[in-house]
Amino acid sequence: xxxxxxxxxxxxxxxxxxxxxxxxxxxxxxxxxxxxxxxxxxxxxxxxxxxxxxxxxxxxxxxxxxxxxxxxxxxxxxxxxxxxxxxxxxxxxxxxxxxxxxxxxxxxxxxxxxxxxxxxxxxxxxxxxxxxxxxxxxxxxxxxxxxxxxxxxxxxxxxxxxxxxxxxxxxxxxxxxxxxxxxxxxxxxxxxxxxxxxxxxxxxxxxxxxxxxxxxxxxxxxxxxxxxxxxxxxxxxxxxxxxxxxxxxxxxxxxxxxxxxxxxxxxxxxxxxxxxxxxxxxxxxxxxxxxxxxxxxxxxxxxxxxxxxxxxxxxxxxxxxxxxxxxxxxxxxxxxxxxxxxxxxxxxxxxxxxxxxxxxxxxxxxxxxxxxxxxxxxxxxxxxxxxxxxxxxxxxxxxxxxxxxxxxxxxxxxxxxxxxxxxxxxxxxxxxxxxxxxxxxxxxxxxxxxxxxxxxxxxxxxxxxxxxxxxxxxxxx
Ligand code: SAM
Ligand code: SF4
Numbered sequence: 001x002x003x004x005x006x007x008x009x010x011x012x013x014x015x016x017x018x019x020x021x022x023x024x025x026x027x028x029x030x031x032x033x034x035x036x037x038x039x040x041x042x043x044x045x046x047x048x049x050x051x052x053x054x055x056x057x058x059x060x061x062x063x064x065x066x067x068x069x070x071x072x073x074x075x076x077x078x079x080x081x082x083x084x085x086x087x088x089x090x091x092x093x094x095x096x097x098x099x100x101x102x103x104x105x106x107x108x109x110x111x112x113x114x115x116x117x118x119x120x121x122x123x124x125x126x127x128x129x130x131x132x133x134x135x136x137x138x139x140x141x142x143x144x145x146x147x148x149x150x151x152x153x154x155x156x157x158x159x160x161x162x163x164x165x166x167x168x169x170x171x172x173x174x175x176x177x178x179x180x181x182x183x184x185x186x187x188x189x190x191x192x193x194x195x196x197x198x199x200x201x202x203x204x205x206x207x208x209x210x211x212x213x214x215x216x217x218x219x220x221x222x223x224x225x226x227x228x229x230x231x232x233x234x235x236x237x238x239x240x241x242x243x244x245x246x247x248x249x250x251x252x253x254x255x256x257x258x259x260x261x262x263x264x265x266x267x268x269x270x271x272x273x274x275x276x277x278x279x280x281x282x283x284x285x286x287x288x289x290x291x292x293x294x295x296x297x298x299x300x301x302x303x304x305x306x307x308x309x310x311x312x313x314x315x316x317x318x319x320x321x322x323x324x325x326x327x328x329x330x331x332x333x334x335x336x337x338x339x340x341x342x343x344x345x346x347x348x349x350x351x352x353x354x355x356x357x358x359x360x361x362x363x364x365x366x367x368x369x370x371x372x373x374x375x376x377x378x379x380x381x382x383x384x385x386x387x388x389x390x391x392x393x394x395x396x397x398x399x400x401x402x403x404x405x406x407x408x409x410x411x412x413x414x415x416x417x418x419x420x421x422x423x424x425x426x427x428x429x430x431x432x433x434x435x436x437x438x439x440x441x442x443x444x445x446x447x448x449x450x451x452x453x454x455x456x457x458x459x460x461x462x463x464x465x466x467x468x469x470x471x472x473x474x475x476x477x
Contacts, residue, residue, distance in 0.1 A: 097121035100147030108288035135172025138432030148182035158195035183231030189238025201244030207260025250284030311337025343377035389421030
């Protein structure tokens, strides 16, 4: 069945299921009360790095007491350290085009805003220029972002990905390209997969069907809840086992969305043996034409609560906190389980080449909260004792999807992730850091190497670092 002018096969997978059980979720939310004894059991299960059920997740969402929240935060902190170590992976979003045929009520790109939003798709030359600028800042990992439009075919997206990988300057190169675009049909996923994409992200926005309908008009492609919910099944069938899910917090009750995300993760794990690679939890930001009365804004305290619950519920899924959040919030929430953040973020199309510091909502999808450049974010992370990482090793040596799960076991972080984080950080310090960042950075790397438990690994890291000093790049474990 071909619908709209997207030239896409709009059929769902033959065995598509609606795995969001609204009634069950609403019952859990209405009837689960804080129970300190049960909470202790759940915290103990979490510390064993076991994923939680919906019921257990609801029990964590029901926490109201100060002591209960404190224990939740401590467990999230502990779990983050034991599974992910103290590294934070850095990336930059690159907006390729903001033409869009949909009318999502929260988005500055929506079609009905017409020319109130400045419309633009990067030409090949402009894309290259953006890439050269990002590489010269020190970025190695990108997420390409697109509106939904007949211009942005899978072939076009694949071409952009190839341009990312082939554009290099000095020691600068992009080693991983993720995508955030409208969901594709199975053949579309195959096409982008062949271009070597990393994660394909599709956010459900809200798992609550009535709210979904309120924000996404029925005639739009995006108005079809099941087409979107089925996006990851099609991705799997198109050969992509590295998927990112997400909800846009502020459209409906945040606790419902957390249970929606966990239902999604459980479904994918049970069905395909692989959970989502990442979960994103953007909060609504000011945008062109946005009416604040439409939203149920999530407070900072609630935000912290939801991130900590997600950390416990899906211990092996990466959690992404974007620069929609301010420096202060990022500072506070990072320790509860976030594993990836963007830095030096610019949303205006072409802005990395213009070095434009001002934000203009008529050109952006929404407002950025953290406007610091990459160098400042790296310095800040190291001050907080986080290792900034540009590591792309797993994907490049084939440790993804279910293989990734095998490797995400004790010892793996210490032997692979931390060493690779230190190597990529050292490359950054050599090639791109400011004098101030270099000074603190090299001392920090030294400090972190000495914490590597296995002496043989420690020596191997030191040997690779010595090679980086002599100009070698892209060394990995
Ligand atoms: N157009 C594609 C789609 O909608 O799936 C690609 C993604 S869109 C460019 C990226 C994401 O930005 C959306 O999925 C949505 O969650 C988020 N977003 C949109 N408007 C936002 C706003 N005002 N504040 C924060 N996030 C927003
Ligand atoms: Fe278009 Fe995506 Fe914005 Fe919706 S969220 S209007 S689909 S760019």
